[in-house]
Amino acid sequence: MTIVLILYKALIEFLKMLPILLIAIVFGRLAESYLPHKSVKKVFSNKHRGIFVASIAGMFKPGPLYVTLPLLNSLKKKGMTYGALASYLTSELVGGPLRFLIEVGYFGWFYSIVRFIITFFMAIGSGYLFLYLEFKGLLYKKLKNITLITQKTTKKFVKTAKNKTFSFKKNMMNKKD
Amino acid sequence: MKKFNKKNKCLILRIVRYLKKQDHKKKFKQAGIGILKDFRSVLPLFFLAVLIASFAEVNVPDYVILGILGNNIYLSIFIATVAGILLPFPKYASYPLAALLYAKGAFIGSIFAFIAGEVFIGNLFEDYLEVKYFGWRFFWFRLFASFVFVFLAALIVQVII
Numbered sequence: 001m002t003i004v005l006i007l008y009k010a011l012i013e014f015l016k017m018l019p020i021l022l023i024a025i026v027f028g029r030l031a032e033s034y035l036p037h038k039s040v041k042k043v044f045s046n047k048h049r050g051i052f053v054a055s056i057a058g059m060f061k062p063g064p065l066y067v068t069l070p071l072l073n074s075l076k077k078k079g080m081t082y083g084a085l086a087s088y089l090t091s092e093l094v095g096g097p098l099r100f101l102i103e104v105g106y107f108g109w110f111y112s113i114v115r116f117i118i119t120f121f122m123a124i125g126s127g128y129l130f131l132y133l134e135f136k137g138l139l140y141k142k143l144k145n146i147t148l149i150t151q152k153t154t155k156k157f158v159k160t161a162k163n164k165t166f167s168f169k170k171n172m173m174n175k176k177d
Numbered sequence: 178m179k180k181f182n183k184k185n186k187c188l189i190l191r192i193v194r195y196l197k198k199q200d201h202k203k204k205f206k207q208a209g210i211g212i213l214k215d216f217r218s219v220l221p222l223f224f225l226a227v228l229i230a231s232f233a234e235v236n237v238p239d240y241v242i243l244g245i246l247g248n249n250i251y252l253s254i255f256i257a258t259v260a261g262i263l264l265p266f267p268k269y270a271s272y273p274l275a276a277l278l279y280a281k282g283a284f285i286g287s288i289f290a291f292i293a294g295e296v297f298i299g300n301l302f303e304d305y306l307e308v309k310y311f312g313w314r315f316f317w318f319r320l321f322a323s324f325v326f327v328f329l330a331a332l333i334v335q336v337i338i
Contacts, residue, residue, distance in 0.1 A: 002235055002236075005235060006228070006231045006232050006235050007228075007231075009231040009234065009235070010224070010227045010228040010230075010231040013227045013230070013231065013273060014223070014224050014227045017223075017227075017272075017273075021219070021220075021223065021269070025212055025215045025216065025219065026208075026212055029208040029209075029211040029212045029215065030204075030205075030208045032208070032211065033204045033205075033207045033208040033211070034196070034199065034204060036195060065303045069303065069306045069307060069310060070306075070310075072310070073310040073311075076310070076311065082311075082315065085311065085315075086315075086319055086322070089307075089319060090319075090322075090323060090326070093296040093323075094293050094296055094323070094327070098269065099269070099292075102269055102272050103272070103292075106272050106273075106275070106276045107276070107279065107285075107288075110338065111285065111334075111338060114334060114337055114338060115289060115334065118330045118333055118334060119330070121330075122326045122327075122330050125326060126319070126322045126323065126326055129322055130318070130319075130322070133318060138314075138318075139312075139314055139315055139318065
């Protein structure tokens with residue numbers, strides 16, 4: 001009896017949520033296929049505007065994250081800050097349009113809107129935290145080491161070059177004499 | 178006001194121009210493949226999650242959930258966040274269980290923490306890509322920052338709602 005009850009309850013719940021889920025998936029995929037990648041690149045390279053726009057974009061960007069991660073990687077290489085990256089990831093993971101629609105179905109409009117607003121502020125907060133960490137150099141110690149090594153090697157190179165020119169000049173003077 | 182209207186008009190015109198340029202057949206085909214993929218991956222898992230939630234609804238008594246997630250707000254938010262992280266639920270599958278917990282008397286703040294915690298380590302493939310592209314350091318910092326932010330946000334949600 002309990003198994004039948006469980007199955008019945010599960011089926012009713014599933015059918016209740018199915019239309020919302022279907023609309024969310026269809027809307028998400030359609031919006032994703034029409035996203036202009038070039039203009040996205042332009043916006044994200046700015047520091048403060050980047051964080052702000054990334055927080056909003058993450059909330060509205062539908063579709064799975066693994067599709068956007070390669071794009072984010074290319075944006076990062078082209079100058080996107082870690083702050084914008086963190087705020088985008090936070091807002092997309094915790095927020096997202098599909099989540100909003102499903103939450104409306106489960107917990108109602110009020111909860112969904114409050115969560116939406118709080119997620120936006122959360123994303124901005126994490127963005128500025130990462131901007132600070134980036135500013136302090138805590139996110140790329142390896143790079144710092146590389147710069148130190150290159151500085152040392154250039155110093156050595158300059159020293160040896162100076163010594164060589166000095167010895168060359170000395171040889172020339174000796175030859176003249 | 179005039180400037181604002183002009184800007185908006187320009188933006189709308191740009192969007193219209195952009196949409197006119199697109200190859201709609203190709204885009205719809207691309208979207209259709211994605212939709213089918215999503216249906217195949219999400220729907221069975223979602224049904225499974227609903228089934229688990231219904232099973233819990235019938236078998237787990239209210240006082241157990243009230244004792245864990247309905248007594249101390251700070252502790253319940255912490256437990257809910259950790260449970261959300263540890264439970265191997267795929268995307269969107271935690272909602273039925275969260276709704277059940279809420280119906281049985283859990284705090285709304287801990288429900289928020291449970292749903293938000295689910296996204297920390299949800300998909301191993303996505304996490305792998307994130308580590309590969311941005312490094313371990315970024316990944317751990319983001320996890321830690323998200324944990325703190327989710328805790329604070331859950332408290333705010335509890336106060337507001």
